[in-house]
Amino acid sequence: MIASVLINNYNYATYLTECIQSVLDQSYSDIEIIVYDDGSTDNSLEILSKFKNIKVISNSNYGKGHNLNQINAVYQAFKESKGEFIFLLDSDDYFKKEKVEKVISFFKEHPNIDVIQHPLEEVDKDSNLLHTVVPVLKKVQNYKEYIYETESIYHLFSMTSALAFRREYLKKAFPLDEDDFSYMCVDTRLMIVAALQTNILTIEDTLTYYRKHGSNAWGKLGDLNNHEDYLQDLYGFFNKIAKENGNRPISYSYNKYIENTYFYNLVDSKKCMRFIQNQHARRYYIWGAGEAGQSVYHALKDKGLNFLGFIDSDERKQNCLVMDKEVFSPASLYDKDNIYILISPFHAYETIATILKNQNYIENEHFISPYMED
Structure with a gap:
């Protein structure tokens, strides 16, 4: 059974070799690699020319913005593919060695599943693990x-490089419309269509490395203004596809969104109350001003606690107001006494805990995870 790996590239020459080599090194052997280059102006084509066993499609830039350009790139590569199973891969990411073999085995075990997704493991621009x-x-x-x-669509779908499809599903899903939902990338669009039309399987293995280097579209959602616009686009696009499939629309509200996040129902309010009540000072903060931190604050806001604000290492959020609370930089609090912190980022707890320990904060005395134990 042929597996087709569709790689979309635009000016990511720095990462192309590692990306393509990760597919060539797969434990599964029957793979075709198709790279669509969207008019790169760096030396991407020079690098691609060094690989003899891949198909390269090189066109001038599609010119319609990142998301529509990417949609076109994936679609054009798909039209040239032959595989029964289709894997998507952004050119700045790369696969783990057993990725294709494992995913195909899941497809074989679940003949009713058309789409498989999984989480990704973050690395930096130099491929160093970030442990998130x-x-x-x-x-x-x-x-x-x-x-x-739930009328909730958030935290349901993974990113491009973690998605695989049966060919028959993509034949029905493509071509995707070109519309004004500028935050809707090819991954979210395909997954929303799949949610309404077929069966999705989520596996827990992190089979792809996701490169965090600042210019990723996903990373831009950390901007608070972008995030709100993204949510509006997310619900708008879902309702468009729902209407096309004869389904009713759903409505968006902030409270509904926050109370259906991954984090909200995991908050252990009794644990948090015990931690805070055991302290004698009143400087309480939540580390993380994004979705997780807002979920923790929302779950505890009626408990009569005096949270002074959020802490976030993202400079875009610092000095802003989130849920009417100020967002502080970590460094601005390190020299202050009697600081007590709830660490909201779910998969980054150990990383943040290490940072705090290096500043002489003590776990369970100065900071805890606000969530229920496994």
Whole structure:
């Protein structure tokens, strides 16, 4: 059975060799590699020319913005593919050696599944492990039922390089419309269509390395203004596809969104209350001003606690107001006494804990995870 790996590239020459080599080194042997280069102006084509056993499609830049350009790149590569199973890969990411073999084995075990996704392990621009897993994914069996039950679409779908499809599904899903939902990348679009039309399987293995280097589209969602716009696009696009499939629309509200995050229902309010009540000072903060931190604050805000604000290492969030609370930089608090912290980033707890320990903070005395224990 042929597996087709579709790699979309635009000016990522720095990462191309590692990306392509990770596919060539797969434990599964029957693979075709198709790279669509969207008019790169760096030396991407020179690098691609060094690989003899791959198909390269090189066109001038599609010129319609990142998301529509990527959608076109994946579609054009798909039209040239032959595989029964289709794997997507951004050219700045790369696969683990057993990725294709493991995913195909899951497809064989589950003949009713058309789409498989998984989380990714983060690395930096130099391929050093960051010891974080993205994104946090909810455990869902029937995606359509879950979405209509909760009217929540967030933390359901993984990123491009973690998605694999049966060919027959993509033949029905493509071509995707070109519309004004500028935050909707090819991954989210294909997964929303899949949620309404077919069956999705989420596996827990982190089979792809996701490169975090600042210019990723995903990383841009850390900007608070972008995130709100993204949510509006997410619900708008879902309702468009729902209408096309004869399904009812769903509505977006902030409270509904925050109370259906991955994190909200994991907050252990009794544990948090015990931690805070055991301290004599009143400088309480939540580390993380994003979705996780907001979920923790929302879960505890009626407990009469005096949180002074959020802590976040993302400079875009610092000095902003989130849920009417100020966002501080970590460094601005290190020299202050009697600081107590709830660490909200779920998969980055150990990393943040190490940072705090290096500043002489003591676990369970100065900081804890606010979530239930496994």
